[in-house]
Amino acid sequence: MVNQSISELLQTQVQQAVKNGHRLNIVGGGSKHFLGRQGQGATLNISQHRGIIEYDPHELVITARAGTPLQEIEHALADKQQMLAFEPPHFGEHATLGGTIAAGLSGPRRPYAGSARDFMLGCKVLNGKGEIMQFGGRVMKNVAGYDVSRLMTGAYGTLGVILELSLKVLPRPAASVTLFNECSEADAILFMSGLLSKALPVDACCYYKGQSYVRLSGSKQSVVDAQKKLLGERLNQRSHFWQRLREHELSFFNRDKPLWRILVKPTTPTLAIDGEWLLDWGGAQRWLYSDADAADIRKIVQQYNGHATLFRNGDRHDVFQPLAAPMQLLQQRIKTSFDPDNVFNPGRMYAEI
Amino acid sequence: MTGEAPKPTPTEQLIQAFQQLLPDEAVLTDTEDLRPFECDGLSVYRRLPMVVVLPETVEQVQAIMRLCFAAKVPVVARGAGTGLSGGALPLEDGVLLSLAKFKQILDIDPQNAMATVQPGVRNLAISDAAAAHGLYYAPDPSSQIACTIGGNVAENSGGVHCLKYGLTVHNILQLKIVTVDGELLTIGSETLDSPGYDLLALMTGSEGMLGIFVEITVKLLAKPERAQVVLAAFDDVTKAGEAVGEIIAAGIIPAGLEMMDKLAIQAAEDFAHACYPRDAEAILLCELDGSNAEVSEQIMTVHKVLKQSGATEVRTAKDEAERQLFWKGRKSAFPAVGRISPDYYCMDGTIPRRQLPKVLRFMSELSNEYGLAVANVFHAGDGNLHPLILFDANTPGELQRTEEFGRRILEFCVEVGGTITGEHGVGMEKIDQMCVQFQSAELSQFHAIKKAFDPENLLNPGKAVPTLHRCAEFGAMHVHNGQLAHPELERF
Numbered sequence: 001m002v003n004q005s006i007s008e009l010l011q012t013q014v015q016q017a018v019k020n021g022h023r024l025n026i027v028g029g030g031s032k033h034f035l036g037r038q039g040q041g042a043t044l045n046i047s048q049h050r051g052i053i054e055y056d057p058h059e060l061v062i063t064a065r066a067g068t069p070l071q072e073i074e075h076a077l078a079d080k081q082q083m084l085a086f087e088p089p090h091f092g093e094h095a096t097l098g099g100t101i102a103a104g105l106s107g108p109r110r111p112y113a114g115s116a117r118d119f120m121l122g123c124k125v126l127n128g129k130g131e132i133m134q135f136g137g138r139v140m141k142n143v144a145g146y147d148v149s150r151l152m153t154g155a156y157g158t159l160g161v162i163l164e165l166s167l168k169v170l171p172r173p174a175a176s177v178t179l180f181n182e183c184s185e186a187d188a189i190l191f192m193s194g195l196l197s198k199a200l201p202v203d204a205c206c207y208y209k210g211q212s213y214v215r216l217s218g219s220k221q222s223v224v225d226a227q228k229k230l231l232g233e234r235l236n237q238r239s240h241f242w243q244r245l246r247e248h249e250l251s252f253f254n255r256d257k258p259l260w261r262i263l264v265k266p267t268t269p270t271l272a273i274d275g276e277w278l279l280d281w282g283g284a285q286r287w288l289y290s291d292a293d294a295a296d297i298r299k300i301v302q303q304y305n306g307h308a309t310l311f312r313n314g315d316r317h318d319v320f321q322p323l324a325a326p327m328q329l330l331q332q333r334i335k336t337s338f339d340p341d342n343v344f345n346p347g348r349m350y351a352e353i
Numbered sequence: 354m355t356g357e358a359p360k361p362t363p364t365e366q367l368i369q370a371f372q373q374l375l376p377d378e379a380v381l382t383d384t385e386d387l388r389p390f391e392c393d394g395l396s397v398y399r400r401l402p403m404v405v406v407l408p409e410t411v412e413q414v415q416a417i418m419r420l421c422f423a424a425k426v427p428v429v430a431r432g433a434g435t436g437l438s439g440g441a442l443p444l445e446d447g448v449l450l451s452l453a454k455f456k457q458i459l460d461i462d463p464q465n466a467m468a469t470v471q472p473g474v475r476n477l478a479i480s481d482a483a484a485a486h487g488l489y490y491a492p493d494p495s496s497q498i499a500c501t502i503g504g505n506v507a508e509n510s511g512g513v514h515c516l517k518y519g520l521t522v523h524n525i526l527q528l529k530i531v532t533v534d535g536e537l538l539t540i541g542s543e544t545l546d547s548p549g550y551d552l553l554a555l556m557t558g559s560e561g562m563l564g565i566f567v568e569i570t571v572k573l574l575a576k577p578e579r580a581q582v583v584l585a586a587f588d589d590v591t592k593a594g595e596a597v598g599e600i601i602a603a604g605i606i607p608a609g610l611e612m613m614d615k616l617a618i619q620a621a622e623d624f625a626h627a628c629y630p631r632d633a634e635a636i637l638l639c640e641l642d643g644s645n646a647e648v649s650e651q652i653m654t655v656h657k658v659l660k661q662s663g664a665t666e667v668r669t670a671k672d673e674a675e676r677q678l679f680w681k682g683r684k685s686a687f688p689a690v691g692r693i694s695p696d697y698y699c700m701d702g703t704i705p706r707r708q709l710p711k712v713l714r715f716m717s718e719l720s721n722e723y724g725l726a727v728a729n730v731f732h733a734g735d736g737n738l739h740p741l742i743l744f745d746a747n748t749p750g751e752l753q754r755t756e757e758f759g760r761r762i763l764e765f766c767v768e769v770g771g772t773i774t775g776e777h778g779v780g781m782e783k784i785d786q787m788c789v790q791f792q793s794a795e796l797s798q799f800h801a802i803k804k805a806f807d808p809e810n811l812l813n814p815g816k817a818v819p820t821l822h823r824c825a826e827f828g829a830m831h832v833h834n835g836q837l838a839h840p841e842l843e844r845f
């Protein structure tokens with residue numbers, strides 16, 4: 001019941017803000033404050049709205065309040081040999097489930113298992129009129145009404161306050177091995193994209209400092225068999241390589257320059273932009289530290305139908321790839337449909353939404 | 354009076370404009386030509402459109418939309434018309450826009466494991482075209498030989514493999530859509546995500562209400578090294594339902610996990626001779642795929658779990674031919690049931706799996722109450738029910754009783770924490786049940802979203818999302834558990 005009153009309190013805060021024409025900056029654990037554009041408005045803290053509401057491993061679904069620490073969720077799942085298969089980055093010990101979904105970030109397993117939004121099943125949200133609404137559900141398949149839950153994922157809180165959410169979870173693989181192998185970047189790109197059409201139990205793949213890394217996961221024997229089909233040496237599990245990659249704790253990420261997140265098709269060749277590169281997601285997500293001009297970076301990336309986000313540091317004004325005019329107008333209308341008075345996280349994604 | 358011809362009506366003007374735009378055979382107005390378009394797979398709803406247009410280029414679709422937008426005439430898109438909720442049901446005063454001529458596979462890109470296709474391409478045709486590269490398109494609705502990828506996106510269709518490989522929404526990357534006023538927009542991208550809001554998810558399952566899909570880029574997957582199917586028989590439906598949860602609790606995500614009850618088993622067996630045990634109360638089909646070793650290990654685990662759950666018989670398909678045969682029985686369950694009854698009505702609710710025994714009990718009580726038999730086929734792994742209610746449309750009143758029976762099943766799905774539709778969509782059919790599942794705030798939000806795309810309400814109007822007015826009327830007639838739906842609304 002305590003949580004009930006917290007959600008009512010949040011609702012009142014939102015209604016007050018609407019009435020007084022104030023803006024709200026939604027904050028969970030504050031671990032992702034560096035992402036996106038600068039937050040504006042009075043803080044709406046949701047971290048007290050926490051706790052797992054329902055988790056039945058047989059159903060492969062967990063429902064929790066948005067302020068629940070991500071760690072708490074992951075521990076509860078690990079107890080039952082299950083996991084959030086999109087391997088969300090925490091970026092700090094206070095990361096909450098709500099912030100994770102609002103930022104829509106996914107870790108190394110993303111190309112092989114799906115993204116945060118792929119696992120989103122349903123949510124309870126507060127809209128910009130202070131109404132509590134419920135979308136989706138706690139079941140795997142649901143096509144009643146538009147898919148608002150997935151729309152909320154990665155919307156940076158600009159469409160509403162997520163109060164509760166349900167995610168699909170998966171069993172943890174019984175075994176997992178990482179192989180690393182020295183090669184050139186061009187060879188790595190070929191190798192990693194080539195894995196997409198091979199029936200191998202790959203669930204992570206990256207290229208860093210002249211080495212390709214492939215993680216194989218599944219039953220014990222299946223991992224043993226798969227290793228025989230690939231070159232490379234076994235990486236010591238204790239290096240926690242993938243976790244450090246996910247959390248940006250590898251030495252590569254020890255830089256002060258602007259960090260770009262670049263999304264392209266896996267086969268995209270080495271891009272002609274000066275800087276230091278790390279290729280994750282089998283080449284589909286590339287991290288770049290570079291002082292190059294933002295417009296130049298975007299221009300080159302766009303030639304390959306990709307897009308670039310200024311992830312850390314740099315000029316935080318122009319963070320996400322600009323949208324073409326008709327798309328921008330459409331997105332603005334969608335924002336207005338949820339939050340007509342522009343109360344939530346104004347300008348966090350784009351100046352206009 | 355002068356001999357001047359009367360001024361053409363706005364409708365005639367619109368049709369003339371279509372005739373200028375398209376070849377003669379691509380603009381249909383004669384009743385007998387319109388007849389094939391009068392319904393989708395849910396043939397209890399029928400209506401002739403004002404005109405059918407069959408464009409074959411994106412520019413033509415844009416021009417059609419511009420004309421309709423200017424004339425404020427509604428448009429209903431149609432793929433193959435296999436939908437099961439009346440989504441493609443035409444409007445008398447509207448244009449039916451068929452995408453049947455958009456049949457080209459534009460590109461297969463094996464290196465990036467993706468394919469770009471036109472919306473009228475059949476679901477199975479994509480996998481056929483990708484097969485040469487060892488790839489396939491994962492979502493496989495039972496209607497896959499006929500249904501189009503455009504329809505799949507509009508309904509967020511699933512199939513027997515979606516527990517492991519996801520629904521349509523998990524397997525597409527990019528859409529090109531024509532908006533209500535004829536603009537061409539790209540939604541999503543060839544990369545794994547795109548800037549701004551995730552409109553790709555919003556478009557998937559939007560039932561033709563937000564835009565017309567004219568090009569679709571799908572993800573392809575590598576064909577697994579091995580796939581095996583295990584068939585288990587049970588003398589009790591509840592035990593079969595519990596076995597499903599136990600398999601998942603054992604850490605296995607089967608590629609497919611399907612259940613059929615006795616009536617469905619017998620019908621399928623008579624139709625497809627799939628070697629099903631005819632006397633079983635329920636069977637489970639559990640498909641395992643992956644590497645050779647993984648599949649072997651999982652088959653052993655699954656055998657053990659099934660036995661412990663009380664299976665009376667557990668069989669592994671001895672070869673690929675038998676595997677195909679086991680699936681043939683399941684995939685032809687609908688037509689098989691169609692043979693044992695003059696008509697059948699397919700429902701599509703989803704429930705939390707643990708509620709299965711309760712829901713099955715409820716359905717058999719209702720079956721007695723209404724005097725109508727029910728055959729159950731069930732995407733058990735996802736908790737997606739497909740009760741098939743057997744009836745005879747020629748018996749006066751039986752269709753109405755069937756519909757009422759169906760509605761009560763769906764409302765019970767909501768009551769136990771599930772939903773009124775897992776994969777067939779709301780369309781025309783379940784529009785009133787939307788009032789049971791959602792409150793006014795959510796319905797208003799849906800309308801607001803629709804308005805962001807379609808301010809004049811011209812795309813498939815009247816489907817998928819009920820007006821609050823309609824819910825108020827429905828609520829007035831329909832007091833649920835002693836509670837009036839939408840008490841805040843005035844009664845009409």
Ligand SMILES: Cc1cc2nc3c(=O)[nH]c(=O)nc-3n(C[C@H](O)[C@H](O)[C@H](O)COP(=O)(O)OP(=O)(O)OC[C@H]3O[C@@H](n4cnc5c(N)ncnc54)[C@H](O)[C@@H]3O)c2cc1C
Binds near residue numbers: 431452561
């Ligand atoms: C025997 C049988 C078995 C079935 N099995 C399954 C199953 O296992 N799983 C499942 O999910 N479904 C199943 N279905 C339902 C149906 O096949 C799916 O809903 C399918 O996706 C519909 O595709 P279609 O091309 O026939 O679309 P249609 O019926 O023509 O249209 C469906 C909806 O999509 C819209 N639409 C179609 N094309 C476009 C477009 N290009 N742009 C915008 N909107 C568009 C229409 O307006 C309509 O609202 C089954 C149907 C039958 C008859």
